Amino acid sequence: MRIYNTLSRRVEEFKPIKAGEVKLYTCGPTVYDHVHIGNLRTYIFEDILRRVLISNNFQVQHVMNITDVDDKTILRSKQEFPGEKPKQALGKLTRKYEELFYEDAYKVGIDFSHSKIIRATNHINDMRELIRRIPYKYTSDDGIYFDISQDKNYGTLVKLDRTHEHHRINNDEYDKDHVADFALWKTAEKDEPSWEFGIDGKNIAGRPGWHIECSAMSVKYLGQPFDIHTGGVDLIFPHHENEIAQSRAAINKPLANYFVHSEHLLVDGHKMSKTRANFYTLDNILTKGFDPLAFRVLTLQAHYRSQLNFTWESLDAAQSFLKRLQAWADLKFQPALGHKSNAGHNYDTVFKKLVRALSEDLNTAEALAEISKLVTQAESEGVVIEKLQPMLKKLDQALGLGLANRKDVSPQIKKLIFRREQARKNQNWSEADHLRDELANQGIDINDTPHGPVWSRA
Ligand SMILES: [Zn+2]
Structure with a gap:
């Protein structure tokens, strides 16, 4: 099997770390709203990749995270649940949109039944531990930051202009023109959900940065390096670049051997x-x-x-x-x-x-x-x-086209088809036409073949 690897910018022969097995990680949804059809395109692509690996006789271990704490979820939880305590509001918002995500995914044929799906808020401690292991970091009044100037490998996925590397950026998402030190841990504002983090003799009440979530959760279940990391092209920078940087800084090994990205939907x-x-x-x-x-x-x-x-x-x-x-x-x-x-x-x-x-x-x-x-x-x-x-x-x-599980027509429809066929045989054309109309009203088209009538759903 061959697949395009964003790391090499080439279609490569796929070679797993362990023969016959594939460890696959997907950046899951940030559950603050309905996913849009562009997101769904990405999840369908990842579903197909998983199926194709299985068709090639690989045993696939698939992990996907749910981002249930970040800038967007916190902002929206304050808007949708204004009277609630910050953590409760966040929980209510993210559970609601997580459920809606599964419903949409199921409808478009995505099969998560063999995937391990994990929430960021259940893995805060793994993130704390990972942050402790990263040597290139400094603490500022608004959080703990990754220091890009100390990381010679930064820029694995994309060629970057590093002239801005001493700026730091507090947002989880930022554009390609802002290569900047990014937050590993963000100090919480007054009315924001927060977790305690004791580090270097201090306690910083706050929350993980978005990028550290995926680094911690993927490696916890799949090891480092694992085989394939997937996502949409919009995640290449800064998200995946930053995931790679953190994980490599922590244990001096690559995060994953293949990065596979799907393009935008316009x-x-x-x-x-x-x-x-x-x-x-x-x-x-x-x-x-x-x-x-x-x-x-x-x-x-x-x-x-x-x-x-x-x-x-x-x-x-x-x-x-x-x-x-x-x-x-x-x-x-x-x-x-x-x-x-x-x-x-x-x-x-x-x-x-x-x-x-x-x-x-x-x-x-x-x-x-x-x-x-x-x-x-x-x-x-x-x-x-x-x-x-x-x-x-x-x-x-x-x-995943849902062809094998389709249902037969009802006995009542079958009876109408039979009666119409009898009418035709008796050359009772007006009765046959009348029954054809009745079937059409119920969404059934009839095609007369030399071998008998064949129905299809209109
Ligand atoms: Zn991710």
Whole structure:
């Protein structure tokens, strides 16, 4: 399997530290609001990476953090829960958005059932210990800072202009033009949640900086170095650069061997922003009547390292493609099309090609093209019912498209289909048309084939 490594800026052969095993870390959501569809694109990419590793017979140990304390969560918790004690307000806010995150992730086919998901606030002590081990640091009135001027290795992921390195910055996030000493631990203001930190004979009531959260949590469960660290490209700097610097400073080993990043999602050609009114969450997609998996298909149609331009037209096209796949999957309920004994004989070949495409730096578009060939074949030749379901299961494991678990139509619909077929046989055309309309009202289209009627969901 080959994958693009941001550390080398090259597609590399993937070699795990321990044969057959992969330790994978994902920067999880900061739970202060609904995630937007750009965030979801990143989590779908990470889900695909995990699935492709499994398809390549690796045992994957996946860890993802939940950032439930940082600048944004604290600010929002004061706004949403003004009367509460700071820590309680923070807890209420972050649990609420953590739950909403899982709901959205589940709807777009992300499978966290084998992932270890951990909260930052449950690992404060690991962060304290890591900070104690970092030699390049100094204390200021507003916190403990990482001293970039002492770190010769700083700038592992990106080439940086270090002329500003003696400035220090208090924000968790800052732009690329501000290479600066960053906070490992931030002194709490009066009405902010805080934890005690005894260091160098002093006690600093405060909270961890964002970057130290991931360094401490990833290494605690995966060791140092671990295999793959993932995130969106927006995390390369400063977040991942700072994670690498802290972890290396603490124990003089790299943090991870591969850094894999997915590109931005644009909406109508622009970066999403609330002022431009092109800021979408999954709910905005669902209210327009789209299948959430259509969004997943849309993201898979582009390569993860390309910017993806979201438009309603492109989502519409993705939904049409998904519907074709679903109609194909639904053939397993319909013996009428199970007429050709050799239809589906090339499933194994196609699946191998699909895994090969995915294993070449996650070429999801080519993988979808392979499935499309199968569907086209089924549309003309039919399927062998018994062979279809095992194939759908394999495809779901690789791509998470939810094809294997689809439900049959209700007995009542089946009866209508049967009655219409009887009417047709008796050449009672008006009755047949009437029943076709009734089925259409219930969202079922009928296609008459030489082998009998085949339904599909409209
Ligand atoms: Zn992180």
